[in-house]
Amino acid sequence: MKASTAVRKDVDAGDCWKGFRPGDWLTSINVRDFIVRNVTPYAGNEDFLSGASQRTKAVWAKLQPYFADERKKGVLAVDAENPSTMLAHKAGYIDRENEVVVGLQTDQPFKRAIFPFGGLRMVEAGLKAAGFEPDARVHEAFTKYRKSHNDGVFDVYTPEIMHCRRSGIITGLPDAYGRGRIIGDYRRVALYGIDRLLEAKRAERAQLDDMWPTDEIIRQREELAEQMRALQDLASMAKLYDCDISKPAANAREAFQWTYFAYLGAIKEANGAAMSIGRISSFLDIYIERDLKNGVLDEAGAQELWDQLVQKLRIVRFLRTPDYDALFSGDPYWATECVGGMDLDGRTLVTKSSYRMLHTLHNLGPAPEPNITVLWSNHMPAAFKRYCAKVSRDTSSLQYENDDLMRPFWGDDYGIACCVSAMRLGKQMQFFGARVNLAKALLYAINGGRDEVSGEQIAPQTLPVTGDFLDFDDVMAKFDTTMEWLARTYVHAMNCIHYMHDKYFYERLEMALHDRDILRTMAFGIAGLSVVADSLSAIKYGKIRVARDENGLVVDYQNEGNKATPQFGNNDDRVDRIASDIVTSFMGKIRKHPTYRNATHTQSVLTITSNVVYGKATGNTPDGRRKGEPFGPGANPMHGRDSHGWLASCLSVAKLPYKDAQDGISYTVSVAPQKAHLSEGQLLDEAVKAFDVYFDRGGFHMNLNVIDKETLEDAMKNPDKYPQLTIRVSGYAVNFVRLTPEQQRDVISRTFHGQI
């Protein structure tokens, strides 16, 4: 055994680390240190890339019938008998001969698993909706002997929270299934192996033995015990596939496999709405570079590893309910992977594997997953920026987030959970909290706390608007009171949810791949921002007469004054400032209330596809939006109101303050394929300039679609012609043909800008 001299004696790494530059990562668990010391930044172009290998094509061909079947039938198979754990299923393969990265969620591809620890109700509803019978033994176990997260939450919810849930002012709360949005640092398994990680966990635990057993210390001891058990189970799971992951990965293939096993373990243990993989490209690139240098791997082999890992990430499946699908259509799971960005020393973290990851979209065709996220920095190599623009144009499958904005907050080794939530990998987690419907809150303010659809008293009774016209100052004062109440109720609900989730559905493996002492954020969200901003603007700059129904409830609005009131999305400060102020104001109200485990409050302006559901549950609004009409998604201006082109629209959204929305601000832009007199090269250069301008002005996020309305309309009529048509909706991408017709119509009705 020729251990490197730099390696500590008690770490039996063998040759696994040979050739790597030593550093702090040898003596402590520190993946970031390993990356910055060993990464090979790449400033060249994409000419080195390889096509898909024969083996990749063979595996891909085996999967095609499943994809086709799924489009027709929906859920293909479920194991309803064995609740999912790392060891619940034997090894499964797609095409054992040709798979270079192995491992499935169950013993067969596309066979979904059940996760009753989150909530039995969700499991059984999901099974019934998909045409399968719930299992009697599972039912007995989770009704007689074992309580779920869902049961726990409903034991402690208040009647007020139940009202809010029902009326739709707070929805999508993770109180019935896995909360998700936790990213294990899956790279740790490849870099250190299970033995070393266990040793670190034992050391963390030993420190706690000396500490007085307060609630928090007892909880941490139990959690660490669970984490260590999870690491041992992960090693056993790998053994089912004939792999020994107790030691570090010795080459690129093992590094891919070990990292994927860790992720696979996580998705076998938790059915979170969003299960990001983190930031693996440039980490794994270090192994590829070493193998290339040693002559044991070539470019085709390197691309094969990426293509095959991505194939695995494209077939992750969870059993969901129809209610869930209405919120998050098209089976997303946010296996979000981040590429690009810069390190704290100003070097780029773009590597050849950043290209290889993007290139999977060419080799395997466009797809929504993994949710590839470019961490855009204006300092990234020009060639890579151009390549990103090209891949966007070809596939509409990328999203962009502002690394220059996030790096000062989160350092240079953060990942994106779900769509837009940044977190330091292995050092931070979040308590996910869906969102509140602020447009509805505004209507509650006008109606003294009564729901504008049902007439029910939901918020505490306050004085409703009494006159025939809305007065801006009066409405603002009332809205402020309503937001205070809403914020308090929302934090209250979140504390209940996450207390119970930790208790009954703790993510033991994902948390085993974190440090013991981490930053916890509690992520609150708002929907309907542009509706609220436009409504307040209409009240301020127009003259809004109210119409009441027979019960005195305000149900409609008529602008009898200046019709041309400023609307969000046109770079008009008069209304943009209202939108920014609402974000800051609601964040301030949220921050007033203490959180479970002292989590830091954050906020997102994000709706996923739930803008449709929220709109459906919301009455007429003073901005002229009709009852039931969808909201703009995320932070988007309302459909069609950003009428002065994408530049104006972008500049409005870029003004929203990230410091008060650290959980992310989602913005989706659709532009038609280029028709102006530009060559291919000029077009890409112009797109890059546009990105630079948007992000330089403080823009946080951009989902970019390069597609025209006509194609989408045709795809609605002839879905079979467009099996892989992918579009970005709000923070994620979907197969367009797998959206509900309602959501398809919503996407088509969004603003399409003529050109980039």
Next chain:
Amino acid sequence: MSTVQALEPGSRHDLRVGISPDAPDEGNIKDEEGAFGYCHSYETSSRYDGPGLRVVLFVSGCLLRCTYCHNPDTWHLKDGTYVSVDHVLRRLGDFAPALLSLGGGLTISGGEPMVQLAFTRRIFAGAKEMGLHTAIETSGFLGDRADESYLSAIDLVLLDIKSSDPDTYRRVTGRDLAPTLRFAERLASLSKPVWVRFTLVPGATDDPANVDGIARFVAPMKNVEWVEVQPFHQMGSFKWKAMGLEYKHLNTPPPSRDLVNRVIGQFQAAGCQAR
């Protein structure tokens, strides 16, 4: 423009904060003429109307009555919104940093910008102060009104030449061709960069002789950087209907790709840089 309104006092874009409302405008433009004008709308993300990304301001008022016009709602001056030049420039200022980064600028189109000569003169001057590239889209019919100082604040002229034949020109626009040709020649003598725009309308302007005439006229002019063939489209027809006007081209199809290529070919054969 949907956002035209009296300036909100105290806004951070209110450049007159702290100045008496009666204080005269400063700068080298002395007369009060052109302090207000009529605008139809604006767009911030055009890639057709000059180099880079363009903010395009459509002003109202036009003396031509082109039978295929896709903006007949800009014909009458007072159909536009009455706006102060301050407001226009303040709004332009909101976009100026981005336009500078994108290598773009301001294009004034219409309508016919030279109908409101003093107003557009002030806007161009303001845009130049922001360091922006400026362009005007014009029929050239009022070209005689554009003095040297007006043209000095304009970097590029998008000159619409609908026909080379006075009769065709009159039939299509209702006006004389001569002023346009005179303006083109003056621009050539000043070496002012020009993109000639030719709208290709099947049955109205597609006669090979008509195209050749323009090509022969333009080819010797070294200041003409591009001849742009713009295919007729039906996107403006709803406006004619909405305005209760009789639209002669209701059944005119857009030109085929072959026809467009033929016309571009004619320009190229004459020695023009055409697209």
